[in-house]
Amino acid sequence: MTTGPQPMVRIRGLRKRFGHRDILRGIDLDVASGSVMCIIGPSGSGKSTLLSCINHLERIDGGRVWVGGELVGYRERNGKLYELPERHIARMRQRVGMVFQQFNLFPHMTALQNIIEAPIRVKRVPGEQARRRAMDLLDSVGLAAKHAMFPAQLSGGEQQRVAIARALAMDPQVMLFDEPTSALDPELVGDVLAVMKALARSGMTMIVVTHELAFAREVGDALTFMDDGAIVERGHPAEMLGAPREPRTREFLSRVL
């Protein structure tokens, strides 16, 4: 899907408010196909809300978002935006995988069932085919042996790796990671990051909200620093982490490093 200059995700003038609070105040962002964009920033800066706007889990209050060249949530005609019906949005969401801080695996299903549920119910993939693909995915995250376990029987790191496999089973064009390692014990972070690194190497377009600066430096193609609902600085990860231009970036980095 590397068709010229069109970015996989394009965001223009994105605004979002909860009540009277502006969470996002005019975000512009391009994520090139096959690239890894890392987003850092203090908590409450709007990073997670930004991710939720990309797959329309949050309705946007202004601006536009395109995924794969397609406007998210609306159809534009004669200078007006028409809200799309639920099933159109659901179809768009199939192309955008999401991994959550709290994993959000379905606790009443085994690891395998978690992965095959959406392909079977949403994409109508035949059961046997879905199972085979799920086992391959579990194998790629190193958990094939635990396919019959329930989420409660898995460690946090294992749950998150199942959650990544679950998102990948829908064959998304882009993967959103919302602080995927923040809820993990330190010794479990490495396994999840290794899976994400392998995924980045395979050419997946990824947007990663994270506190793992080492990951951003090593894997990220671009880095964005957000504060108070706006993008403060963007650039190449190594350069930005090494020599931040903005004082606010500098201050944030000095606190987390």
Add this chain to the structure above:
Amino acid sequence: MTHPAASDPPGDPAAPLIVVPLRHPWTWAASAVVIAIAALALYSVATNPAFEWPVVAEYLFDEQILNGLARTLELTAAAMLMGLVIGTILAVMRLSRNVLLSTVSWLYIWFFRSVPALVQLIFWYNFGALYSTITIGIPFGPTLFSASTNAVITPLSAALAGLGFAQAAYTAEVIRAGIASVPRGQTRAALALGMGPVTIFRRIVFPQAMRVIIPPVGNEVISMVKNTSLVSVIALAELLYTAQLIYARTYETIPLLIVASLWYLAVVSMLTIGQHFLERRYRQR
């Protein structure tokens, strides 16, 4: 202790200690009193001829009584089923973003929980006084179905309406709490995978809500077994009314009430055991 001091207690510290448990004389006294009272009560029940135990034995497996018991069980099952189906609809309406739907559901629950089930039963039984015919059709259009209310409202349909509609109000609250107990992250994860609202409810939210819903619904079933006895006031021959019919004829009031009680005890005991295992199953995982 590394420094044996002069204040150390006498005796060899390595020798096994003899522990004298604290005595609880009042526990013993209370037990004795309770046993005495229980024994006296049992003796009195067994020897008082007014209980007429032979009559109890005679009617315990009487065909009429067993038919009444069957009717009680049927009513329990049917009213609970009504309660679950209507209750689920009410719960979904109550949680809907549509203000009209949630308000209507709230009003239903408020009304049917506030008016005693006994009053509701009598009300339904006398529905004919309110509307003499029941008609189903398109407003100002053709009539699809029309019947005299007295033909539609039999003791059975009045009983089902009275018990089922009231039960729906209680069940709706239980189901609502169950659905609300499922974390929002579950819905978000399902949405992110491209699932539609119906699939999300059926496959993700409802199965998880069931764990919260099942134990209280078990309690409601047990209550319903006993509530069916209210139906005796509208002359439906369930267990209690059957017993009443018999003692109205034979004047053996107490023994027949005992027969009914024994059956209620048996059914509720079985359900309690069943519920115990059900709860244990749902607590796992």
